[in-house]
Amino acid sequence: MNGLGTLGYAIFIDPFVEFAFMRRSLVATLALALGSAPLGVFLNLRRMGLMGDALSHAILPGVAAGFWVAGLSLWAMAFGGLLAGLLVTTLAAWLSRHTQQEQNTSLSAVYLSALALGVGMVSARGTPLDLLHILFGSALGVDKPGLLLVAGVASASVLLLAVLYRGLVLDTFDPLFMRVGHRSTGFGTARYPAVWQQAFLFLVVANLVVGFQALGTLMSVGLMMLPAAAARLWHATLPEQLVHAAAQAALSGFAGLLVSYHLGTASGPTIIACASLLYFGSVLLAPDSGISRGRLRGPTLASTIHS
Amino acid sequence: MALNRRTSILASLALLGKLGQAHGAPADPVAVTVSFSVLGDLVRVVGGERLRMQLLVGPNQDAHTFEPRADDAKALLGSRLLVSNGLGFEPWAGRLVHSSGFKGRHLLAANGIKTRSMADEEGQQTTDPHAWQNPLHVTRYVRNIADALSDLDPTARADYQARAKAYTIELTALNAWAKDQFATIAPAQRKAIISHDAFGYLGEQYRIRFSAPVGLSTESQPNARQMAQLIRQIKRENIRALFIENMSNPQLIRQLAQETGVQPGPPLFTDALSEPGGPASDYLSMMRHNIGALASAMRHNGVTKN
Numbered sequence: 217m218n219g220l221g222t223l224g225y226a227i228f229i230d231p232f233v234e235f236a237f238m239r240r241s242l243v244a245t246l247a248l249a250l251g252s253a254p255l256g257v258f259l260n261l262r263r264m265g266l267m268g269d270a271l272s273h274a275i276l277p278g279v280a281a282g283f284w285v286a287g288l289s290l291w292a293m294a295f296g297g298l299l300a301g302l303l304v305t306t307l308a309a310w311l312s313r314h315t316q317q318e319q320n321t322s323l324s325a326v327y328l329s330a331l332a333l334g335v336g337m338v339s340a341r342g343t344p345l346d347l348l349h350i351l352f353g354s355a356l357g358v359d360k361p362g363l364l365l366v367a368g369v370a371s372a373s374v375l376l377l378a379v380l381y382r383g384l385v386l387d388t389f390d391p392l393f394m395r396v397g398h399r400s401t402g403f404g405t406a407r408y409p410a411v412w413q414q415a416f417l418f419l420v421v422a423n424l425v426v427g428f429q430a431l432g433t434l435m436s437v438g439l440m441m442l443p444a445a446a447a448r449l450w451h452a453t454l455p456e457q458l459v460h461a462a463a464q465a466a467l468s469g470f471a472g473l474l475v476s477y478h479l480g481t482a483s484g485p486t487i488i489a490c491a492s493l494l495y496f497g498s499v500l501l502a503p504d505s506g507i508s509r510g511r512l513r514g515p516t517l518a519s520t521i522h523s
Numbered sequence: 524m525a526l527n528r529r530t531s532i533l534a535s536l537a538l539l540g541k542l543g544q545a546h547g548a549p550a551d552p553v554a555v556t557v558s559f560s561v562l563g564d565l566v567r568v569v570g571g572e573r574l575r576m577q578l579l580v581g582p583n584q585d586a587h588t589f590e591p592r593a594d595d596a597k598a599l600l601g602s603r604l605l606v607s608n609g610l611g612f613e614p615w616a617g618r619l620v621h622s623s624g625f626k627g628r629h630l631l632a633a634n635g636i637k638t639r640s641m642a643d644e645e646g647q648q649t650t651d652p653h654a655w656q657n658p659l660h661v662t663r664y665v666r667n668i669a670d671a672l673s674d675l676d677p678t679a680r681a682d683y684q685a686r687a688k689a690y691t692i693e694l695t696a697l698n699a700w701a702k703d704q705f706a707t708i709a710p711a712q713r714k715a716i717i718s719h720d721a722f723g724y725l726g727e728q729y730r731i732r733f734s735a736p737v738g739l740s741t742e743s744q745p746n747a748r749q750m751a752q753l754i755r756q757i758k759r760e761n762i763r764a765l766f767i768e769n770m771s772n773p774q775l776i777r778q779l780a781q782e783t784g785v786q787p788g789p790p791l792f793t794d795a796l797s798e799p800g801g802p803a804s805d806y807l808s809m810m811r812h813n814i815g816a817l818a819s820a821m822r823h824n825g826v827t828k829n
Contacts, residue, residue: 236782480746
């Protein structure tokens with residue numbers, strides 16, 4: 217028993233005691249999990265699951281502009297990327313509100329335009345330097361400022377999400393209700409129907425861009441979307457899904473870092489591999505997954521409404 | 524009649540084109556495209572004024588992740604010779620030659636060098652392309668370049684060969700100087716940490732052990748076990764020589780520095796020269812800069828045997 221305890225300590229605790237970089241990576245990963253996995257749940261509900269990937273390209277013109285102004289400064293490039301991401305999502309949301317197009321459609325149109333602009337800007341200055349490659353970090357390289365940034369953005373986004381929660385839920389499930397506006401609910405937002413959506417998109421962009429710089433694209437997008445997709449298979453109600461998604465993301469981060477430490481696999485991909493294992497496990501085992509329930513019964517009415 | 528006029532227009536256009544060519548290039552320079560900045564300096568040294576040189580990957584830029592553009596293909600089509608390092612350093616070069624339909628000669632400057640191979644992340648043996656980090660290998664580069672230029676432009680053969688010979692003397696002197704720099708450093712002290720594995724040939728020549736958190740390409744991904752091993756090694760062997768490179772993400776080396784309390788040295792130049800006026804604007808000054816910085820940092824390394 218004692219030997220087992222020592223072994224467990226050596227496997228699970230020791231790496232974090234011995235190495236500060238492991239502690240920093242763990243805290244950054246946990247912060248990212250808490251901040252962005254709940255946002256992923258909302259993104260999935262709003263049928264915008266591919267937004268993270270689109271955004272990792274859409275920030276290029278901002279990154280290039282940051283590079284023009286301040287040279288090879290990570291901060292200028294990240295700030296430019298943040299601005300570009302906000303512009304792209306704002307424009308896409310505005311377009312879909314005014315043209316009746318699906319948000320995914322307008323987003324892909326706008327992000328491709330932004331990507332083209334970015335590639336054009338990079339080429340115009342004769343810089344075959346891969347700016348995104350320079351900007352995108354790795355979980356093992358998180359330093360103190362990067363950690364503070366990720367943790368700060370995650371804390372702010374959890375708080376803001378709590379503030380926005382009721383309006384966002386209404387806007388997600390019943391956009392028409394939000395557009396008409398109901399004074400009785402306290403959300404008399406008929407004149408500003410886009411406020412909730414905009415604030416939400418701001419949170420998504422901030423989390424992703426900060427995550428890109430500190431931990432890399434795969435980590436940010438993966439921890440945002442995979443646990444969210446898995447959590448939806450387990451629970452019918454939104455609050456349960458939000459908590460479950462954050463917990464799964466945190467577990468993936470912890471397990472992935474340990475596997476990378478003990479087996480010497482690349483850390484970012486390993487963490488996301490853990491998240492996808494959990495996802496496919498959920499597909500097989502979760503009560504709300506069509507596969508585990510068997511094909512005969514088909515989805516129940518209740519699960520159709522809730523999901 | 525109409526046909527006649529068209530052919531005459533075409534003929535005069537062709538004539539104009541020829542005139543323009545002859546006029547714009549009085550000395551008839553040899554057009555050469557070179558893959559990256561270190562090689563560009565060597566080609567300039569050998570070719571001198573007779574060359575019109577196009578550089579694909581400029582100073583301070585990363586050749587591992589470079590993607591050719593349409594005007595790169597255009598520049599290549601306008602030249603008679605493409606010089607690249609080879610040994611897998613420019614994985615995009617073959618594609619560029621193919622897609623542009625380049626018909627000129629393609630010189631792999633590292634041809635004939637005794638290469639060294641290293642284990643990559645998957646434990647597979649790959650050839651280390653960074654052969655220019657050994658000045659004696661560069662004598663072979665220079666000879667290859669001089670021979671290729673002589674074939675293209677035989678009238679200036681003597682000129683090219685003479686320049687190559689003169690530069691070889693400088694390279695030999697550089698090698699002797701480097702040996703001198705490292706001579707006073709005990710073998711147990713000769714080790715350094717660098718952001719990606721680019722100093723294999725330098726290490727082989729001067730008996731220095733280099734370690735890096737990522738492998739031969741700047742594109743490879745770090746893993747936690749390797750980081751942990753490096754930190755243990757730095758602490759155990761009391762290594763003080765920790766360096767970042769001019770053109771890679773400095774995050775990982777900063778992380779190692781923070782963890783071990785070691786101050787990283789000045790940026791080293793491995794796969795690209797600095798801008799003109801910088802500390803490594805040509806090959807010889809790049810090597811002197813790197814060797815000087817390495818030698819002065821390694822003097823502070825512990826003398827513990829590993």
